[in-house]
Amino acid sequence: MKILLVEDELSLGDYIKKGLSEAGFIVEHKTTGLDGYHALMTEDFNVVVMDVMLPDVSGFELVSNYRAAGNTTPVLFLTAKDDLSDRIKGIEIGGDDYLTKPFAFAELLVRIKSLLRRANQSDYASTVLQIADLKMDIAKRSVHRDKCSIKLTAKEFALLQFLLEHQGEVLPRSVIASQVWDMNFDSDTNVIDVAIRRLRSKIDDDFENKLIHTVRGMGYKLEADNNETNIDMSNEANTISKINPLEVK
Numbered sequence: 001m002k003i004l005l006v007e008d009e010l011s012l013g014d015y016i017k018k019g020l021s022e023a024g025f026i027v028e029h030k031t032t033g034l035d036g037y038h039a040l041m042t043e044d045f046n047v048v049v050m051d052v053m054l055p056d057v058s059g060f061e062l063v064s065n066y067r068a069a070g071n072t073t074p075v076l077f078l079t080a081k082d083d084l085s086d087r088i089k090g091i092e093i094g095g096d097d098y099l100t101k102p103f104a105f106a107e108l109l110v111r112i113k114s115l116l117r118r119a120n121q122s123d124y125a126s127t128v129l130q131i132a133d134l135k136m137d138i139a140k141r142s143v144h145r146d147k148c149s150i151k152l153t154a155k156e157f158a159l160l161q162f163l164l165e166h167q168g169e170v171l172p173r174s175v176i177a178s179q180v181w182d183m184n185f186d187s188d189t190n191v192i193d194v195a196i197r198r199l200r201s202k203i204d205d206d207f208e209n210k211l212i213h214t215v216r217g218m219g220y221k222l223e224a225d226n227n228e229t230n231i232d233m234s235n236e237a238n239t240i241s242k243i244n245p246l247e248v249k
Helices: 010-022 033-042 059-068 084-092 105-122 154-165 173-180 191-203 234-242
Strands: 002-006 026-030 047-051 075-079 097-100 128-131 134-137 142-145 212-215 219-222
Touching: 002 010, 002 033, 010 026, 010 105, 026 033, 033 059, 047 059, 047 105, 059 075, 075 084, 075 105, 084 097, 097 105, 128 154, 134 154, 154 173, 154 191, 154 219, 173 191, 173 219, 191 212
Parallel strands: 002 026, 002 047, 047 075, 075 097
Antiparallel strands: 128 134, 134 142, 212 219
């Protein structure tokens, strides 16, 4: 697996490159935005680790242009800024993850591996996923139903993408938790139910044809026509007040 690291702090860049190399990755390290962008546009990488505050051009601008050119390689932003607005901007312009400095190398490695798993499962070569009148463009990070643009949080986008990739399949909560949240499922938590309810409110509530279906005792599935699935939304509605909303973002 080949990683592009764009980081102008030489000591930090060397530290990250050494750790990733020891973990089995091939790492190309660039210290300026222009050099990083040239590498992005002329070489193939499995993951990009991009510093936001570079000496010549913002990492946000680089990734925005990279996405506009139709490239879908997963991008993890590194930054010393922990403002919510910056994290939101990073995701909106096409970033897949966001890690604030200082950080533990172990966390960086786990996040990179998670991005790789998602990329392999998602088949990033196919950037448009669709069911009925719902369409997701992975490269543009956009979702439309009929003629309506639907705004999703980063986690809602990942959840819907996973459902689209496995449409018609019954997906247990444990599978959704491990693949979308990258965590072990705790039967005492309602994170999955709350997230599904919020996603339903955006893509289903205003439309006659419901796409997200609950299979009692089993999980959820995305299907265009489903007259037999037993929909049970009362449990989801009752759990929303019992959970910290930050957990599902």
